[in-house]
Amino acid sequence: MKSQRRHDLRENVLGHELSQSWQFVKRYGNYFLWGLLITVLVAMLIAFAVKAKGDNDRKVATYFFDLNNSSADADPRVIREGYARLTDQTRNRDIAAMSCIALGDKLSRELLVISGKADQGERNAMITDAARFYEKAINLFPDKPLATTQAYLGLARLAENVGKFDEAKKYYQAAIQVAPPGTPFKQQAQAGLDSVDSLSRPVRMATTAPSTQPASAPAK
Secondary structure (H helix, E strand, C coil), X not given: CHHHHHHHHHHHHXXXXXXXXXXXXXXXXXXXXXXXXXXXXXXXXXXXXXXXXXXXXXXXXXXXXXXXXXXXXXXXXXXXXXXXXXXXXXXXXXXXXXXXXXXXXXXXXXXXXXXXXXXXXXXXXXXXXXXXXXXXXXXXXXXCHHHHHHHHHHHHHHHHHCCCHHHHHHHHHHHHHHCCCCCCHHHHHHHHHHHXXXXXXXXXXXXXXXXXXXXXXXXX
């Protein structure tokens, strides 16, 4: 009798719990279902965003590679504009930093080519543009020592080419300070600094004028 009562009690408790669970499911099941669906949707969106970012990074890197390997007869203005766009994109900061250097170097090379053909105003404009992109690399990407070192080297060469030797020294010294270990840039900067030191050193003039008197006749 007692065992039957305990059995009935258990069944009543179980039935009550099942009823409570069903009521809970009926009341909150839709919320859980929507929560699950939202979680799955967010996961899918994250996966899509990661894939899209990877695709965009690959496109940016490919475009940078193509610009670097442009043929000799490619329009230099198109190449400069391409590098300029890459310096402003934010998807790949490494490419943005190196594009600043590539564009500064390209302008510096073009400056050497036209130095005997262009007027002073055009040369000054190209120097200003090249310096602007080197400075952009230094200011926007201080965490990219490879790019900042090359930017300081570029600024040093620009200053050296126009005879601003004190300014060139400053940039060469900065390049030595930030050059990553294991790269040749520190040696290049030191060689540039030594060269500027020799160029800026004042020339010593002779203090004694050579004798203009004829040599004495040999004794007879």
